[in-house]
Structure formats: structure tokens, C-alpha cells
Amino acid sequence: MTTIRFLTAQPPGSVLGAEPDMTESAEAYRATGGYDGATGPDELLRHLDASGLRGRGGAGFPAAVKLRAVREGGGGPVVVANGEEGEPGSVKDRWLLRARPHLVLDGLFRAAAVTGAVRGYVYLSDPEAGARVLRALAEREPPLPIEVVETDHTYVAGEETAVVRRIDGGPALPTAKPPRPFERGVGGAPTLVSNVETLARIALTAARPGLRQRIARSTLVTLSGGTGAPLLTEVPYGVPLRTLAAAHGTPDAAGALMGGLFGGLIGAQGLDLSLEPGALTAAGTALGCGAIRFLAADTCPVTAAAEAVGHLAAESARQCGVCVTGTAAVHDALRALAAGTAGPDTVGNLARWSRGLPGRGACGLLDAAAGTAGSLLRAFPEVLPSHLGAACPACAADSPAGGHGRLAVAVPEVTDAPLTAPR
Structure with missing residues (x-):
């Protein structure tokens, strides 16, 4: 709930x-x-x-x-x-x-x-x-x-x-x-x-x-993932992301997926950033719609990236050929990394797609997929070598199912009985 x-x-x-x-x-x-x-x-x-x-x-x-x-x-x-x-x-x-x-x-x-x-x-x-x-x-x-x-x-x-x-x-x-x-x-x-x-x-x-x-300098945020229950709250700009992680119930977060699926991944050090649009943009991420999904300490960021891009690939409007093929290619590469079946050129391909795909679709969906891949490479470069030629135990335990399901957050319950006056 x-x-x-x-x-x-x-x-x-x-x-x-x-x-x-x-x-x-x-x-x-x-x-x-x-x-x-x-x-x-x-x-x-x-x-x-x-x-x-x-x-x-x-x-x-x-x-x-x-x-x-x-x-x-x-x-x-x-x-x-x-x-x-x-x-x-x-x-x-x-x-x-x-x-x-x-x-x-x-x-x-x-x-x-x-x-x-x-x-x-x-x-x-x-x-x-x-x-x-x-x-x-x-x-x-x-x-x-x-x-x-x-x-x-x-x-x-x-x-x-x-x-x-x-x-x-x-x-x-x-x-x-x-x-x-x-x-x-x-x-x-x-x-x-x-x-x-x-x-x-x-x-x-x-x-x-x-x-x-x-x-103007307060905003609604939806906090999910990690080890806490989903939370909708209102906070002023300037609150450290680490403070939000603790309030959500994930004080030892390993990072976060920012801005819904548009701000990409940040690592644990990124949690020292303030929740302020300019500061986040300067750091290469984004506030977006205010949705932040924290990564639990035992979550592999490769799985998180594959799950996010899987959702985007499934949600493509299928109007732009480059979006259909681009999101599918990025998703396949991330799934291969998670499964330990990626080839030696996989990381290079992800880097190339993260630079070359943004701006080529009619909307921002392709940008989000490419940005997620690029943010994984920037924020978690140390985890990639262990995913080449060997299955990652954390990924195997997590096993994302096509990118759907776990990313969704339920709307808070609102009683359908209008107030007649403030209580």
C-alpha cells in the first residue's frame, strides 16, 4: 500500500x-x-x-x-x-x-x-x-x-x-x-x-x-523500491536524496532510479545530491515527475536498468522504427549482461547507443532508454566486468520479468466521501 x-x-x-x-x-x-x-x-x-x-x-x-x-x-x-x-x-x-x-x-x-x-x-x-x-x-x-x-x-x-x-x-x-x-x-x-x-x-x-x-520550490515525490513501502510526500527543494531514502525506509540504498524512468540511475554517492532541478541536471540526472525508485543494498543495478528499459521497450508506441529497434537492442544487451551471456562488444554498444539514440524519436521514450543505459555505465562502471562471461548471483536472484510489474506503484487510498467543511 x-x-x-x-x-x-x-x-x-x-x-x-x-x-x-x-x-x-x-x-x-x-x-x-x-x-x-x-x-x-x-x-x-x-x-x-x-x-x-x-x-x-x-x-x-x-x-x-x-x-x-x-x-x-x-x-x-x-x-x-x-x-x-x-x-x-x-x-x-x-x-x-x-x-x-x-x-x-x-x-x-x-x-x-x-x-x-x-x-x-x-x-x-x-x-x-x-x-x-x-x-x-x-x-x-x-x-x-x-x-x-x-x-x-x-x-x-x-x-x-x-x-x-x-x-x-x-x-x-x-x-x-x-x-x-x-x-x-x-x-x-x-x-x-x-x-x-x-x-x-x-x-x-x-x-x-x-x-x-x-x-514554487516544493514538490510532490513518489518514493518506492528499496526496502520501504511506497510513499507519496511533499518536500521542499534542497532536501538531500539520502534523507528521502531514510524516510522511505531504505537508509542503506545503493543508488536510485531517478525521475521515473527519465533521470537514469545514480549510485550511492549520488544520494548526497539535493532534490533541486538545477543540481540534479548538472549531475547528469533529473527530477522529472518526482518519482524516485531506490535500490536496495543487495540489488544489482544491471537488473534495475534491464527492468526499466524492458518497460520502455514494451511501452513503445511503435511509430518510429528507430525507437522499436533501439529500445529492443538496449534491452537485449542489458538482459544479456544480467544473464552473464553478453559478448565483449556489449558494453561498447551500450555506450554508443546512449550517445547516438537520444533525440531520434517523436517523444522521449527512446531518450529514456538510451539514458538509462548510459547512466548505468557512468554510475556503476565497477559492476560491469563481473557480468561479462559469468552470471551475476544478484541478478539471478532478482530475475526481472520483462520490465513490467514491480515498477508500478499503487495510488494511495482516498475515501470517496467529500468533506463538507475542514475537520
């Missing part, structure tokens, strides 16, 4: 809110300052600029820049709350839509006011979340037409061009860029595709502009 808790005292302006295990009603949300019209669109945009709020969907793009680009695009903009999280180790977005749908909708309405949008969408694949969003919309009439669009849950379905394609009636598959959605998106209109946590932080900034820095 995935638990929800703060690691320290709950700070004001928290996305987790006072009752993270209950669905919040419109009445309860308004009682804490939600839907307050005191902060106008232009003022809100200035606050977002000043706070430096970045998107929480994975790319970390500045929220104010994205909002401004859509507003300046003209042509009846569209806003989309993107709640489809394809990373198997992330649960924050589905939890937000189940527990705090009004916070997300408030952020969506405010984004619409900033951009001048004429219609909006909530995009998701979780039926339970969809039902609670529909109920929230019935509790408070939206200021513009809002439609809930469901899709199948896949790794690529939340990519912004796949979101646009699905809302327009097509399959949830990425398209070539440019144009990007802010240029031409749903129905050909400039479109803001914004992660639901980003929208939640926009709403919190509007309600509590004096806390804008704290709101």
Missing part, C-alpha cells in the same frame, strides 16, 4: 492539504481560500514569473513562459489539465485528481483566465479520478466549458502532442514537432497542456501570493 505523509510539520500552502486521504468538496476548498477572485490574471502571471514556478510533468518548463506563449498566440486558446502520468513509479497526479479535484480545477480556471481560453479539458486515464472530477464540476459551475477526456493508460499517452491528438479524436500517440501545442494544438488553436500538479501550484499561488516562493 502507498502511504501519504509529511516528513516534517505540514507547511502552509501545501498541495497535500489537510486531509490527503479524503476527497475535498467545493465547500471545504472554498473555506481555505479556494476560488477566491482577489488575485487577477495579470497579477497572478507576475507572481508566477517572480516565483519561477516550473512545470511538474517532467520537462520542468517555466509555467509563466508557457502561459504567456499561449495568451499571445490568439485564436481562442484552449487549456488542458494533463492528469495522465505514464511513469509507472508516479502516483501524484492520479492522487491529486481523486483527492483535490477542486484545487486542480481552480488552477485550470485561472490558467484559462490568464490565457484567454474559451474552453478546457481534463485529460486522464483513471476512471475513479474522472468520476471525482465530474462531481467537482457539478459542485461548482465552471466559468468556461470543461470536458473530461479519458484515454488508455500508456507511457506515451501523457506526452503533450499525444494529449492533443487524443482530444481531437485520434489515438493518444505523439506527433512530430514543430508545431508544439502552444503554437497549434486542440482544433488548431494555441493550447496550454499543463500537468495537474503545476495547475494546483498555480491555484495555491493565486490564493496565497505571499507564499509564492515556498509553493
